[in-house]
Each structure stands twice: as C-alpha cells, then as structure tokens.
Amino acid sequence: MTSPSRPPPGSRLPSRSAWGSVLPAILGGSLILLFLLPLLALVTYAPPEEILQEATNPGVLASLSVTLLASGIALALSLALGVPLGYLLARRSFRGKPILHSVVTLPLVLPHLVAGLAILLLFSPASPIGAFAVRLGFPVFETLWGVVLVMVYVSASYTVLSSELAFRAVDASVLEAARSLGATPGEVTASVTLPLAFRGIVAGALLSWSRAVSEIGGFLILAYAVYPSSLYPGPVTSPISVYIFNLYQLGDLKGAAAVSSLLVLIALALFLAVRFVEGRGALPWARGDLLP
Amino acid sequence: MNGLLVRGLETQLGNFLLGPVDFELRPGEVLAVLGPSGSGKTTLLRALAGFLPAPAASISLDGRPLAILPPEERAVGYVPQGLGLLPHRTVLGNVVYPLEIRSRPDARTRVQTLLKDLGLDGLKDRYPRTLSGGERQRVAMARALAAEPRWLLWDEPYAGLDLGARDELLDLLGSTLETHPLPTVIVAHEPAVAFSLGRQFLLLQAGRQRFQGSLEELRRHPPNAFAARFLGCQNVFSREELERHPASRLARELRPLAGPEGIALFLRDMRLGTGEGPGTWPFTLRTLLPDPDGWLLRGDSEGLPLRIHRPEAPGPLPAPGTGLRISLPSEALLRLGGPGATAHAPE
Known part of the structure; x- marks a missing residue:
C-alpha cells in the first residue's frame, strides 16, 4: 500500500520536500565551499612545521599579543558602552532615535581607511583632543590605544545592533510579570532581561571581536606601527593584519600564509570554546534556576 | 472598605484613552472585564498593575492606597496575556521566582506545596516551552499564588485552550479562589469563562466604561450590541x-x-x-x-x-425557501x- 504522504509510483513530479531541501542545499553548499576552500588553500600552503615555527617567532608573538590585547580591551569597551546603548534603542522611545540608529550603523558602511583618517585628524597630537589625550597618558597615534580606538570604531556597532535585537526579542509581558511578582527594575534586568538577551549579546560580541581582529584599513593610517606605551612595553610591532600584509608585500607568501593560518586557528579555537561553554550552560548568568 | 476600590482610573497609551473606570470588589469577588477587541481591557489591567500611569486614579486595597506604589509593591498576582512565564527557568524556577526575590527561607516548602496542589509536581524540571497550554496556565497560576498576592489580575485566562482543558482549569481556578478569597479582575473573551467565574461585570467600549454591575443587571440593562451578543443574542x-x-x-x-x-x-x-x-x-x-x-x-x-x-424534534425539516x-x-x-x-x- 502506498503511503499517502509519498507521490504515487511513477510520478514525474518530485515531492515538494525534495525540491524544498535539494535546491537550497545546492545553492547554500556552493557558498559554504566558497567560504571553506580558500581557507583550506591557506592552511595547506605553508607546511605545519612552518606554522609551528611562526608560533614561536618573537616578532609574530609580539604582533599577536598586541592584537589580542587590543581586541580584548576593544571588546570590553564595546560591551560596556554598546550593550546599554542597545538596551536604550530596544526599550526606550525618544526623540532622535532614528538618527542615533544611523550613527550606530555609520561605521559599518564607512570605508575603514576613511575611519582611520577621521580618527587620526581628531586624535593627532597636533589636534587639541589628541594633545589632551597625550597629556592624560593615552597617546593614540601609533600606540596600543590607537589600535583599540580603531577596533572599537569599526566593530562596536555589531555589539550595539545585536544587543538591540536581543533586548527587543525579550517579551515585554515576561518583564511585567516579573515586576509584579516583586522584582525591582534592577532585579528584572539581572534575572530576566540579561539572561534572555545573553545569547544575542554573545553573538554580537563574537562578531565585534572578529571584525576588530580582521581590521587593517584604519591601522594603515593610525597604527601601522605600535610603539611602546603605558599598556604595551614593547618591542615595536604592528597589528597582526598589518604584519601579514607586510610579509606579503615583501614577497614572503609562505610566511604570510603561515601567520594567517595561526590566526585562523586562534579564531577557530575561540569560537569553539564559546560554543562549548554556551552549550554546557556553564556561564552562571545563562542559567535560570537557583534551586536544584 | 475591605476589598479593592477603584475610582476615576484614567490612563493613556499612545493615542488611546481609557477611563474613567470605577468599581469595587469585596474579598473573593471576581470582576469579569468584557468588551470588543481594542476596547481597553488589557490596558485597564496594566494600569491597575502599575505599568501605565494613572495619576488621577484612586486605587485602594483594604483601605491602603496603591496608586502611588510601583508594580513590585502592589502585592498583585498579575498574569498578563501570554502568561509571562520565564522561558529560561524550569517550572520550579518560575514558581520559586517571587520567593527568591524576597529571599524567603520557606521558599522550597511553600513551592512544593503549591506544585502539588496544582498538579505540577511531575513537571517541576520541565521548561515552559515543553508544556501544554493548560500546564502553562497552571504554572502561571502557581507562580502568581506563590507571591502571596492580596489581589489578582488575570488577562484572558484560558486563551488558546481546548474546551476540556478550559473546563478543567475553570474548576481549578474556581476552587483556588475559594481557598484564596482575593479580589480578582479577569479579562474574559468567552462568555463561558466570564459567567462561570465572574460575579461582577465591567463592560468597556472604545476605552469608556459602559456598564458595571451584576449579571442580573447586565441582563436587564445591556448597554450595547456587544453586551447583547455576549449574553447570547444572535439577532442584534x-x-x-x-x-x-x-x-x-x-x-x-x-x-x-x-x-x-x-x-x-x-x-x-x-x-x-x-x-x-x-x-x-x-x-x-x-x-x-x-x-x-x-x-x-x-x-x-x-x-x-x-x-x-x-x-431537535421529530418531523421533516423545512426546506430552504419555505415561508414560515x-x-x-x-x-x-x-x-x-x-x-x-x-x-x-x-x-
């Protein structure tokens, strides 16, 4: 007996579910190949021993340290400043909100060389703000702080917009119910809003971090070289993207591929670690139950 | 007066104006709020719970003024539309939430009793998304009662439930209100729910209070077509x-x-x-x-x-077109x- 959900034998029409999954799988699969094949070409170009050698090269380590340190600070700043802004955009109505939205989106559409130039003009030691920053001990031009500033500028929008979406997705009736059950607005934020928006905020933070590490345009203007400053004792180096670009410019394609592979592996390890921690529910604020 | 007294409640949500609304409820009395969609029923409940400003309103419970208090201090068991269950907490986590907030030492005992009373004992480790509509309603009820409220606000109880689950929950809410005789305001879309729980009725139309009184008074003086249809008239x-x-x-x-x-x-x-x-x-x-x-x-x-x-009667049915x-x-x-x-x- 033929199952009613299947087309009759001999039917020339493929079932709807076949069309519904085969076509997207072919199209989507092509894109996945486009993502993966260049990476495969990259990580197989330099032999593993060269990748290992680069991992112990002091020049690469200095560049990686500067990049990871700066991206960590930039991420912390993006979260500290961006999540509250995302909350305001999601939960409050105020005059000028559409304009604020445009301002938040602006760094995403601006060529990053232009962003670097703009930051340079504002923070160059010759400008009043730049001179003030130097006096405060935060010189920007060709320092770690410059790298952080560029990173925040080009990446924090992802944190803001993802947080906004995440806060917007929290059902207002859930928040009202929590308040009527005796929770103050602060307690509702800590026990309901943040846990529910947590995944969206983490997703935005990951995007921000990735964007910050992959930045190069702004660095070419503002932080091509990174000189020692308050947070970075030296030696003189450059952000990893600039370092790889320099190797490529000098014709060391194997070296550029090896350092790039190292960066890919670090990024992959971080992404897997976040997924693992998230999947196990090991972050205390991602859990809901305080009683067993 | 013992019970809930509401006088001159007016509020605004965007361009929508609600009020003035006036009513009083004795302990254990249930007020069913009726009205067509968009008439302001949910807005009324949110204003009573303190989520919408009602500066001119006088709301008092057992003589204690409530209108000046924030929502968390109104001691109200508010169940919003959609129930407002915390999706990241289990059934137990939801029901214990109001007691955790108050750091109550007897939280565990109290919650276990409530879960047992409402037949939720076997579901305590489940998350809301894995529950049926009726089970979710019972969790919302247990959580509202765990907060030891002094009055209840319930927006559309039994929305989306099948008839069996609805009747079961009507019985459960009826018996719960007997054990916890609190002034209760419910928004009721279905006559069956309104008439089985409500002893007082308040009818809203486009934000205005058109009627407040008993079922007998509503039957004697139906204020509009909506009330007539709610009472069962099909020719209006x-x-x-x-x-x-x-x-x-x-x-x-x-x-x-x-x-x-x-x-x-x-x-x-x-x-x-x-x-x-x-x-x-x-x-x-x-x-x-x-x-x-x-x-x-x-x-x-x-x-x-x-x-x-x-x-239904013996004999042939008249055919369409027949003059009667x-x-x-x-x-x-x-x-x-x-x-x-x-x-x-x-x-």
Missing part, C-alpha cells in the same frame, strides 16, 4: 439597521421599541410556526445549519436578516442602551 439590530428595511413589517414594529443602541432578539425565546395571526411575522428560510441541540435557521423577515433556533411564521414573546426582546431594558413584544 441598531436603529439605523431597522431604518434600512422599510419593507419589513417586523422592522417597523421593532423601531419604536429599540433603545439608543438598538434592540436584540433572544434566539431561544423566538417561536417558529406556520399559522398566521396577530403577533406573528413572516420568515423566509434561507439556510439550515446544525447546532448542538437542534438547528440554526438563517433567513429574513421581509428583508430583515434573522436567525432562529429550532430544537415566527412569534416573539416579550422576553425575547431586549432594548439596548437605555433604562428599562426588556421591551414589550409587538402585538
């Missing part, structure tokens, strides 16, 4: 609609009897027959539809559309919107 005519059928003798007879909001004819009291005589009107049958205890006959009286109930006669005893007619609700039947 505005004055304009009666005017639009000048050829209908019945419409002409009903016109002077109609109140400011029109007139309603109760199905169950309309009689169907064939004999001509005083007090009877022509009825042309168009379609027959089965209903739970007989047939619903749809047709018109010289153009005025009518629905008539015919109980109907009679209207005085109890079948209800004036809408004016004093002295029951009209006299036309002779």
